[in-house]
Amino acid sequence: MTVFLFITGVVVLAYFSAPLWIWFIGLSGVLFYSNAALWWWIPFIGAGAVFLIREIRIRLVTQPLFSMLESKGLLPKISDTEKTALRAGDIWIEGELFSGKPDFQKIFENAYPKLTDEEKAFLDNEVNEVCAMTSDWEVFENRDLPKEVWEYIKEKRFFGMIIPKVYGGLGFSAYAHSCVIEKLASCSQVLAITVMVPNSLGPAELLLHYGSVTQKKHYLPRLAVGREIPCFALTEPEAGSDAASIQSEGVVFRDDHGEIKIRLNFEKRYITLSAIATVIGLAFVLKDPEGLLGKGKKEWGITCALVDAKNDGVDQSRRHDPLSVPFVNAPLLGKDVIISIDDVIGGREGLGKGWQMLMESLAVGRGISLPSTSTGGSKLATFVASTYAVVRYQFGLSIGKFEGVAEVIGRLGASTYMLDAAKTFTLGAIDKGVKPAVANAIMKYQSTEIFRKNIMDAMDIQGGAAISRGPRNLLAHAYFGAPVAITVEGANIMTRTLIMFGQGMIRCHPYIYPQIEALEEGDIEAFDDLLFSHIGHVVRNKARALVLGMTRGYAYPAVSRGKAKRYEQKLAWASARFAYLSDLTLGVVGASLKRRESVSGRFGDILAQMYLITAALKRFDVEGRPKSDEVFLEVAVEEAFGKIDLAFKGILENLLPGISGIPFRFLSWYTAMNPMGKTIKDTSLHRIAKELTENDSVRQRICTNIYMGERQTQLKEATHKMQSVKTALEKEKKGEMLSEEEAIELAAARVLQHEIITVDSFEHDVYMGRADKKV
Numbered sequence: 001m002t003v004f005l006f007i008t009g010v011v012v013l014a015y016f017s018a019p020l021w022i023w024f025i026g027l028s029g030v031l032f033y034s035n036a037a038l039w040w041w042i043p044f045i046g047a048g049a050v051f052l053i054r055e056i057r058i059r060l061v062t063q064p065l066f067s068m069l070e071s072k073g074l075l076p077k078i079s080d081t082e083k084t085a086l087r088a089g090d091i092w093i094e095g096e097l098f099s100g101k102p103d104f105q106k107i108f109e110n111a112y113p114k115l116t117d118e119e120k121a122f123l124d125n126e127v128n129e130v131c132a133m134t135s136d137w138e139v140f141e142n143r144d145l146p147k148e149v150w151e152y153i154k155e156k157r158f159f160g161m162i163i164p165k166v167y168g169g170l171g172f173s174a175y176a177h178s179c180v181i182e183k184l185a186s187c188s189q190v191l192a193i194t195v196m197v198p199n200s201l202g203p204a205e206l207l208l209h210y211g212s213v214t215q216k217k218h219y220l221p222r223l224a225v226g227r228e229i230p231c232f233a234l235t236e237p238e239a240g241s242d243a244a245s246i247q248s249e250g251v252v253f254r255d256d257h258g259e260i261k262i263r264l265n266f267e268k269r270y271i272t273l274s275a276i277a278t279v280i281g282l283a284f285v286l287k288d289p290e291g292l293l294g295k296g297k298k299e300w301g302i303t304c305a306l307v308d309a310k311n312d313g314v315d316q317s318r319r320h321d322p323l324s325v326p327f328v329n330a331p332l333l334g335k336d337v338i339i340s341i342d343d344v345i346g347g348r349e350g351l352g353k354g355w356q357m358l359m360e361s362l363a364v365g366r367g368i369s370l371p372s373t374s375t376g377g378s379k380l381a382t383f384v385a386s387t388y389a390v391v392r393y394q395f396g397l398s399i400g401k402f403e404g405v406a407e408v409i410g411r412l413g414a415s416t417y418m419l420d421a422a423k424t425f426t427l428g429a430i431d432k433g434v435k436p437a438v439a440n441a442i443m444k445y446q447s448t449e450i451f452r453k454n455i456m457d458a459m460d461i462q463g464g465a466a467i468s469r470g471p472r473n474l475l476a477h478a479y480f481g482a483p484v485a486i487t488v489e490g491a492n493i494m495t496r497t498l499i500m501f502g503q504g505m506i507r508c509h510p511y512i513y514p515q516i517e518a519l520e521e522g523d524i525e526a527f528d529d530l531l532f533s534h535i536g537h538v539v540r541n542k543a544r545a546l547v548l549g550m551t552r553g554y555a556y557p558a559v560s561r562g563k564a565k566r567y568e569q570k571l572a573w574a575s576a577r578f579a580y581l582s583d584l585t586l587g588v589v590g591a592s593l594k595r596r597e598s599v600s601g602r603f604g605d606i607l608a609q610m611y612l613i614t615a616a617l618k619r620f621d622v623e624g625r626p627k628s629d630e631v632f633l634e635v636a637v638e639e640a641f642g643k644i645d646l647a648f649k650g651i652l653e654n655l656l657p658g659i660s661g662i663p664f665r666f667l668s669w670y671t672a673m674n675p676m677g678k679t680i681k682d683t684s685l686h687r688i689a690k691e692l693t694e695n696d697s698v699r700q701r702i703c704t705n706i707y708m709g710e711r712q713t714q715l716k717e718a719t720h721k722m723q724s725v726k727t728a729l730e731k732e733k734k735g736e737m738l739s740e741e742e743a744i745e746l747a748a749a750r751v752l753q754h755e756i757i758t759v760d761s762f763e764h765d766v767y768m769g770r771a772d773k774k775v
């Protein structure tokens with residue numbers, strides 16, 4: 001009984017993060033109650049004096065540990081470029097999930113954005129208009145947008161969505177910006193990318209935050225109305241995801257008139273819009289070998305400048321061909337290009353601050369552009385799959401009735417529901433001025449990977465119709481673009497294995513980064529406070545992981561209601577286990593965690609799935625917890641918990657080799673025996689498929705904000721027609737006589753059905769002529 005009370009007391013004190021002095025009182029009570037001998041009391045009181053009296057603790061415990069950590073380098077070393085990246089952006093709900101004790105009341109109070117009347121009108125009018133003007137098939141055939149589309153997007157200030165009205169832009173919110181890109185992507189990815197780039201990382205974004213007053217007044221009005229076409233040149237042959245290693249250089253010199261200038265030499269690639277850009281945002285390494293800029297610096301570091309494309313030495317003559325997707329993407333070369341100091345973004349104040357500018361801008365951009373195109377593409381894929389499955393018949397039955405097809409439609413619907421929730425939740429934070437760097441990295445990776453899977457699933461349902469290109473095919477070009485998206489703004493492999501957890505662990509953990517700073521600064525008192533707070537944090541999360549694991553999360557008092565309550569409880573359990581295992585892993589492998597990219601990637605998977613679940617719960621609550629959406633939430637969340645289980649098991653199985661890894665493999669066995677997720681029921685997937693194929697209002701809500709062009713409208717009409725003749729089809733199948741009215745209606749339905757299942761084909765000469773045209 002005494003042992004049981006002791007263990008219970010320890011767990012309770014740890015679970016509620018009791019301070020050291022309460023631990024001391026509690027353990028004193030245990031010793032007193034058990035009539036402990038004097039030889040138990042003496043070391044206990046001595047230990048209490050050491051840990052409770054700060055001066056003694058620092059001298060006997062913290063100082064030796066401090067010295068050992070410094071000498072052996074057991075905490076990760078952080079370079080200056082890494083520090084800049086870590087300091088870029090804000091800690092948002094990622095910090096709560098890292099804490100092991102997330103405050104869901106606080107999390108769910110975050111804003112969920114809405115469009116203004118002006119933004120809605122733009123989506124309903126200008127965006128629909130430009131989509132109607134754009135035939136994606138013709139764009140691919142002609143390798144460019146039509147001239148009238150280029151003129152329209154300039155005239156209607158599509159390039160100026162992020163530019164404030166005072167400079168002639170639209171001044172849209174991040175959410176409206178995202179909704180525009182999303183709808184454009186459901187019409188034509190080339191159109192979406194063309195509009196997206198000037199509104200993401202580029203001259204306008206950098207000028208808004210870092211430009212001088214003169215630069216803003218000159219460039220922003222021109223960029224807003226398309227008088228200037230921008231591009232941003234960052235990527236190089238030797239600097240892809242590792243943007244800090246760029247080799248393009250600018251050398252400061254004094255010209256014949258005695259003015260200080262910069263001579264640029266650069267080789268860039270994968271630069272969108274660069275072949276037609278009139279103003280080039282350029283990242284380069286600034287060097288001042290003669291010290292002309294003063295301050296005794298010869299190496300200034302990465303700098304960003306605006307370069308007039310008409311300058312001598314700029315070469316825009318070539319194009320890339322990214323999987324035949326004909327958006328403007330090209331290499332960009334410059335030899336002895338001369339610019340002035342005033343061309344540097346921010347002027348003299350911007351010298352050497354390019355890396356900071358890039359990291360802070362990317363901290364926001366990753367959460368807008370690619371999640372928007374991926375969500376638009378996923379909604380289109382879900383719409384096409386769910387309507388086509390009603391219209392297409394095989395073996396006398398609509399293919400949507402086959403369980404195998406229904407399973408795929410179910411997963412499509414659930415993943416699109418969750419992706420849209422996460423995109424919107426993230427944009428709500430951005431519109432409130434938050435720069436959630438880790439959440440945005442999660443969104444970049446997860447959105448592009450989800451879209452890649454969704455477009456493949458939708459194509460699987462359409463079969464041969466999905467791979468036969470032509471004006472009728474809505475999916476093939478989106479499929480071509482899926483691999484392109486995973487390479488942009490940091491390759492997905494790098495984002496998963498280095499950024500989501502690697503930077504997240506240091507940035508979002510409540511104690512690690514401050515401890516590293518205290519070590520670097522030699523501040524032993526600050527390190528002492530942080531160290532013992534960190535120890536308390538680990539003990540608390542171990543207790544929470546134990547209690548919530550034993551109770552399967554039921555011990556957590558959730559703030560959500562209804563079906564969402566259970567998911568919040570399991571999410572709290574996942575957070576506690578994640579936080580504890582993160583610290584345990586860092587303690588076991590130390591600074592080498594930085595090189596354990598596979599382990600880091602699995603931690604990133606867990607963090608990402610927790611984030612997606614949180615967003616889905618937020619959406620479900622905001623939208624009034626509709627009964628029809630419960631099954632979408634269930635499938636999306638349970639699949640995410642299944643991925644969390646798999647990642648935990650992978651970490652524990654691979655953390656340490658041989659005999660030393662036995663305790664972790666035992667924990668892996670325990671994790672497998674006590675999973676967070678559960679097997680998704682076939683009936684749940686079939687229910688989603690039924691909702692998407694038979695319920696217009698549900699399909700419209702899940703696939704909201706896609707462009708309804710001629711082909712999309714035909715699909716919707718054909719779906720209605722085929723549903724309206726179900727009785728006639730059943731009678732015909734049974735050999736029963738149809739009424740004249742039924743026969744007429746069935747014939748009309750079959751005409752529309754035939755149009756939907758018809759695949760484009762071309763006369764041989766026309767087909768070969770298309771090939772000649774593209775050469």
